[in-house]
Amino acid sequence: MPIVEEQVAVTVTLPRSVVNHIGASAGRDNHTVEEELRSLIGLALALEGEPEELAAKAEREYAGHLAATGNERPTTEELWEQMRRVREEVANELYPE
Amino acid sequence: MSSIRNELVALDTNQFVFAVRRDPAHPFCRKLLFERIGELRIFVPREVIRELRRNLIPSELQAALAPLRRAVELLWDFGGPPEETVSHFRNLGAKKGDAIIAAHLDASEIRTLVSENRHFLNEIPNLPFRVISAESVLNDLG
Numbered sequence: 001m002p003i004v005e006e007q008v009a010v011t012v013t014l015p016r017s018v019v020n021h022i023g024a025s026a027g028r029d030n031h032t033v034e035e036e037l038r039s040l041i042g043l044a045l046a047l048e049g050e051p052e053e054l055a056a057k058a059e060r061e062y063a064g065h066l067a068a069t070g071n072e073r074p075t076t077e078e079l080w081e082q083m084r085r086v087r088e089e090v091a092n093e094l095y096p097e
Numbered sequence: 098m099s100s101i102r103n104e105l106v107a108l109d110t111n112q113f114v115f116a117v118r119r120d121p122a123h124p125f126c127r128k129l130l131f132e133r134i135g136e137l138r139i140f141v142p143r144e145v146i147r148e149l150r151r152n153l154i155p156s157e158l159q160a161a162l163a164p165l166r167r168a169v170e171l172l173w174d175f176g177g178p179p180e181e182t183v184s185h186f187r188n189l190g191a192k193k194g195d196a197i198i199a200a201h202l203d204a205s206e207i208r209t210l211v212s213e214n215r216h217f218l219n220e221i222p223n224l225p226f227r228v229i230s231a232e233s234v235l236n237d238l239g
Contacts, residue, residue, distance in 0.1 A: 025175050039150075042155075042158075043162065043173070045159070048163070049159070051131060051160065051163040051167075052131065054159050054160040054163045055117065055131065055160040057156055057160070058117060058154070058156040058157040058159065058160035059119075061154060061156040061157075062154055062156070065154055076120055076122040079114060079115070079118065080111075082152060083114060083148070083152060084194075086152055087110070087144075087148060087192075087194030087198075088192065088193060088194045089151070090144055090148050090194065091144075091192075091193040091197050092193065094144070094147075094177065094197065095180070095183060095193065095197065
């Protein structure tokens with residue numbers, strides 16, 4: 001189960017061009033600039049660490065998540081169904097009718 | 098040298114999900130992402146990143162993306178395809194989500210999508226990219 005950590009406010013100074021770029025990217029995705037920055041930092045952090053260790057940790061945490069929520073491990077077909085649903089949700093967010 | 102090593106290839110969302118979840122029906126996804134990704138040039142469209150955030154818990158997302166730094170080349174594309182290209186694929190009968198992915202790959206001149214979805218846009222003739230499975234990529238890599 002994801003852990004809700006304490007949140008800390010941080011102020012950073014960035015070049016105007018970088019902020020403009022982030023703002024444009026956030027606008028395309030209907031994000032706030034803060035959400036976009038969180039996302040970018042998260043992606044950068046995801047590229048740190050040994051993949052096999054991270055995979056093992058993820059498996060432990062996912063097992064814990066299932067136990068905490070009382071859910072069974074989804075079947076392959078259930079994963080397909082979830083991925084199909086998410087694809088259309090994201091599409092509707094990116095390109096609202 | 099295998100041609101797949103020489104081009105940017107896109108990985109569909111299902112490659113990451115099946116790899117991280119060790120899906121028993123799709124064992125080659127795990128092998129490709131964790132053992133052979135270092136032989137490929139990878140393109141990741143923003144739609145896939147957003148979908149992964151929804152399909153995986155945070156530690157799984159980190160585990161899914163971490164192997165990518167081993168790729169020969171890694172291109173994150175946070176832009177989006179032109180709406181007219183999306184419309185083109187929708188008019189051909191694609192679902193909205195699939196149309197956006199197809200448009201993004203087409204606009205970025207990506208010619209290979211690695212996906213376990215054998216039916217991905219198979220109703221559309223003359224797709225500008227091929228759709229191949231992780232197993233096919235592994236066979237191509239030798």
